[in-house]
Amino acid sequence: MMNLQVNGKPIEIEPQPGETLADLLRVRLGLTGTKIGCEEAECGACTVLVDGEPVVSCAYPAERADGKEILTIEGLASLTPNSYQKVGDRSDELGSELHPLQEAFITHGAIQCGFCTPGQILTAHALIEEKPDLTSTDVRKALKDTLCRCAGYPSIEKAILAAADAIRTGEPVAPPTIDLSSKPLKTIGDINFRPDAIEKATGTAKFTDDLIFDGMLHARVKRSDYPHAILESLDVEKARALPGVVCVLTATDIPGENNHGLVIFDWPVLVGLGERVRYMGDALAIVAAESEAIAAEALTLIEAELSPQEVVDNPVRAREEDAPDLHESGNLLKHIKVRKGDVEEGFADSDITLEHTFYTQTTDHAFLEPECSIARPTEDGRMEIYVGSQIPYADRNQVARALGWPEKRVRVMGQLMGGGFGGKEDIAGQIHAALLADVTGRPVKLLFDRQESLLVHPKRHATQIKLKVGAKNDGQLTAVRTELYGDTGAYASLGEKVMGRATAHSSGPYEMPHMRADCYAMYTNNPPAGAFRGFGALQGQFAIENMMDRLAEALDIDPVELRRMNALQVGSTTNTGQILRESTGLMECLDKIDAEMRRLAKDDGYESPFAPLPAPRSPHLVRSWGFAVAYKNTGFGGGAPDKASAEVELYPDGTLEVRTSSAELGQGLVTVLQMVAAEEFAMSPQRVKVLVMDTDLTPDGGPTTASRQTYVTGNAARYAAKTLREAITTTLAEKYDQPPDQIRFVEGLAQVNGHKIPLGDAVALMKAEGREPRVMYEYWAPETQPLGEGGDMHFAFSFAAQAVEVEVNTRTGEVDVLRVVVANDVGKALNPLGLKGQIEGGVVMGVGHALTENYIIEGGVPFTDRLARYRMPNITQTPEIISFIVEHPTEDGPYGAKGVGEIVSIPTIPAITNAIYNAVGVRIDRLPVDQELIVKEIGDKY
Amino acid sequence: MNLWKKYHNAQTVSDALQALAEAPGTAVLIAGGTDLMLDLQQGNHPPVHTLVDVTAIPEMTALEIRDGELFIGASVPHAKITKSQIVQEHAAALATACGLVGGPQVRNTATLGGNVGHALPAADGTIALTALDAEAEVASLEGRRRVPLEQLFAGPGESTLDPRGELLVGFYVPLGESNQASAFKRIMRPQGVAIAILNTAVWLQRDAQAEVIADVRISIGPSGPVPRRLRKTEDTLRGKIFNDETLAMGVEVVVEEANFRTSRHRATKEYRHHMAGVLLEETLSMAWLRSHANEGVFV
């Protein structure tokens, strides 16, 4: 027996062999606020306090806790200092008993997906206890290994400082300073907390792995040992015979279609005998057992014989004549072309041409919550899928296909998601769990561990981009020619779309008379590549923004001036032949950043922002600034119909509900929808409930990708709310015999002729008329044209400019990003708190892509097989971020808004590499930045 | 397949040794577990019958000045070492090294004994102890012995201890004297594996009259299969005036003496050569500076 205190309660419990503290807390004590992100002592999500000290519970043997005191997130609120309870407690307003730290995290917008939140708050709590008058430096030191992939590090830091102040002084938690929309409406453009922030701060939020069903089985997947092979034989009998194993399935057991995909169904659910294994993540067999450990042991008993084939490990090789064909259609997923004018003429007309080839690396989304799916057969013969998915309706379709069922028999119930960033658009374990649940008749949970997550889900495309630019001596671009190779990996996923964006964005947000681009999206034996925040536009613009600085140098023109001269503006024609008629705020972004950068640089004694500035006492530490701009489409574009449905209902208690299947992955869509409906009804957003991601209860909002949700689903919700409001107006107008324009909505009431009528009464009136107080609206975004046909390829673009200050250590080659000044034209800042989170997260992800992140694959075999080998930025690597919001509204966007989710990371990367050049004269043409290369090129000392 | 069957929270050193010897199957010592648990979980270490936990043994969690030496129990976590006033005073290199291991959570459980016990050629705590001329106290059921740190290692990941019959009780570090100082530095790569590309610890004694390096000890990891001192480099520097020329000579010998290699996705041999020079120069300079600050402060 062991005795421990958990959250102040004595617990006596029989130890179990091999149990970690995390398991004891989560599984046996049901305290699921403690999260598991890696089980490698790397991410800090599982942090709890043992005798007041933060430890990672995933690597802490449970039995060591014998006699110790444990604090988990669930126990924190009860530790609120008395002084604070009297003065600062806002539990009435926030509706729950909260510790000041929890309150500060909520009000400062430090919570996005919330998966890291319990670990952050507990680590911070221990720090405040140890050092009540803590500083920023203390916070950064203490939180170094408590990772946040949504990367709201600046907000986290400020929230902790605010909470510490409040605890020390007994004053209420100070609110954050947030840039609001320049023209806020009633709710839109003002501060609104995430509706799910409280449960995320208190540890009661349930993510998929936190759900347990009676009789639930645990599944594991047997995957390939080779990146390219033919499956010769498969023997699962020994695994079947293992006690505790309930079911083992192979390809022949699939009742429906044995493939899935988002565009092309080329990805086998299970590889069959004689069939081709195309990457190491390919599934050969699936096991369901009474426990995860038994399922894992069963995998070791499965005997698979594979005959290895030549591995195609890069897209250039994949296009060679003699490369083996990975798919029946060959290795070319798509040849994408952009043509404008005649580049040869453009180059002939130029005074200067420059040519260079750039390389971008494979990266992983590394969302902190690994994939988890639960399939549960229902008594009426249907299948429920509990999963954090970016496209619930696509999941439904693909699961139904594999089961051979009509779609309606499957219900996908989206759960809170611990981040997605594009990595939860494809099928992970949904189909496998459903197949096993169907055969066993029991609920089946399939949880990926971090290693499996890194191996299986699609990554960001590695690219090779050859770029040639021509310009006049005065800086006018005459022609751009690009040739791209995209490594789309084993399966199509969204590869064609991603590389399409990469191609179209490869000449940057500039106008030029001649442009020609060819892109080859190639299948290889690497993990598939698909959607990832930035969606190809990131890779393409790394190359061009690097090239623009080279061109500026060659022409001896200021790099900002060169960009200004060529920047897209209203009236410009893009490289795909689209004339920009409105909402093109690039120039304003550029001007704002230029001015701020020069002001900061001048204050620091720079000769020019782009000149090197050695530190006075340590001349080997050299600083400089770098500049870059970017644009990114909102929505699918390219002729793909882009629509979303939302339903808005008014309830008798006067509250509203918005329903749509669109996904909340932490980015803040739910908050936006809440605010939109509240705005239309002039009521408090707290009175609006939002239900998302349930294919039975919510209409199809389409995929959460391409920065489209605020625009498309935001519009659907807005029009649904507006239509409902008009219907209510009609009812009230008739009832009170008033013209409809005399009816107003104020503070959740309808005002008619001096009367204030609760909205609940309107519900009754409508029902009496036989009308439902509910409107479903299907919004169709403006039509777009396919690439190559001219016209509007996209219905909106976001624009951005950034300046980055770096410090390079000339002895070691180490690079530190000090400050990032950002301006984003987002049309309209609907939800400033959410926007701040997107900006912080976007910049930090950009820093990661430039400096720390690299998913390494060698001959089809991932070297990056665990989180310890994939570095995402931590709080100590987070620069100071200075943000300007630019609002050039787009006419059809909700209140003028366009996408913000992806634009931010894009310019950060080339701005960093440009700054490195300005500091030490080393041109970086390959990501991530290699510190060895920097020293080598500086001194050629070796 | 449980990773272990039985967990024994040992109360004394002999209790731990007994448990280790008497377990019916495989038995392994566990301190913080930040190496061992991960090895077990990732299948790099086969499941074991008994884990013998040594973190609650009072003798092994002591950190004190004992009979003219600094004693650091093997089970003292890095967080405690790095914050300790006496370690900062007498073994600055170790305080710095321990403060760099992992992150704050890891440092709250990971121990110095585990760092040495894991026997990796570039473990931060180990490299610092090596330059500080530390000795380990090793206990077996037969008794205790003292072993100079360098003699604890047989190869990468292999110690010379009998895994079923011996354990590290703690480490003795000579107390600092006037004009002595130490320093530690490491260089990491921001991508890939979070093991130092190179780390360096330096201890030196300054001759206050002649401004020469009276004595010096240097360890650099990884500079071979086991943590070790670079004696040729030490010999080159000993007795020399501290100036750029001497530093340059030291750097030259280090590159010859250390056996630097290219490790995949971490560093090339060439970068290690270059960095060894930078680190040696920086640690020597820092220790030299500190030896002035330390003039006469020791009691």
Ligand SMILES: Cc1cc2nc3c(=O)[nH]c(=O)nc-3n(C[C@H](O)[C@H](O)[C@H](O)COP(=O)(O)OP(=O)(O)OC[C@H]3O[C@@H](n4cnc5c(N)ncnc54)[C@H](O)[C@@H]3O)c2cc1C
């Ligand atoms: C995220 C992370 C980051 C890390 N960063 C670093 C780093 O920057 N630098 C670094 O050097 N290391 C690092 N490590 C490795 C590890 O944390 C350290 O080596 C740590 O000091 C190991 O101590 P421990 O107490 O956890 O050892 P354990 O895992 O408990 O034990 C390690 C080995 O030593 C043996 N052992 C333990 N105690 C004794 C004893 N008293 N006598 C004999 N043998 C014993 C064990 O049997 C085992 O073989 C990191 C680990 C993680 C998870």
Ligand code: FES
């Ligand atoms: S550190 Fe424990 S789950 Fe990541």
Ligand code: FES
């Ligand atoms: S909020 Fe930190 S990981 Fe999402």
